[in-house]
Amino acid sequence: MIGLKNGRTLGRDHSLIATLKRVDGMIDGWGKHYWFCNDGQVLRSLDDQIGECVRGFLGNYRVVREDVAVSKRNALLGLSELAQIKREPFAYPSLKT
Numbered sequence: 547m548i549g550l551k552n553g554r555t556l557g558r559d560h561s562l563i564a565t566l567k568r569v570d571g572m573i574d575g576w577g578k579h580y581w582f583c584n585d586g587q588v589l590r591s592l593d594d595q596i597g598e599c600v601r602g603f604l605g606n607y608r609v610v611r612e613d614v615a616v617s618k619r620n621a622l623l624g625l626s627e628l629a630q631i632k633r634e635p636f637a638y639p640s641l642k643t
Contacts, residue, residue, distance in 0.1 A: 547610040550618055561624025562607050569600065 550556040558564055573596060583589070611622055620627050 547607060547622055550621060551610050551613050556621050558624045562604075562622055563624040565603070566600070569596075 547556065547560070547562075607622065611619055614622065617627075
């Protein structure tokens with residue numbers, strides 16, 4: 547995200563939404579892999595640590611978001627922008643009689 551602030555492009559796979567989705571997949575996969583673990587205190591501690599990391603990431607996102615141009619803020623989220631989609635005028639087919 548900091549690269550976007552410095553003029554570089556941000557790939558959608560590094561956007562806020564994509565990153566949080568990847569983290570969620572890791573948490574879900576880890577939880578399913580260790581389904582047999584039953585120490586609630588350890589699991590709550592891991593959840594708390596993950597929460598701290600996510601809060602730090604969201605804090606960094608907020609700082610970067612405030613420093614980038616409004617036109618680039620959707621890119622931080624990973625959202626497409628209509629103005630950036632390549633387009634060309636529609637050409638009507640010729641009618642031959």
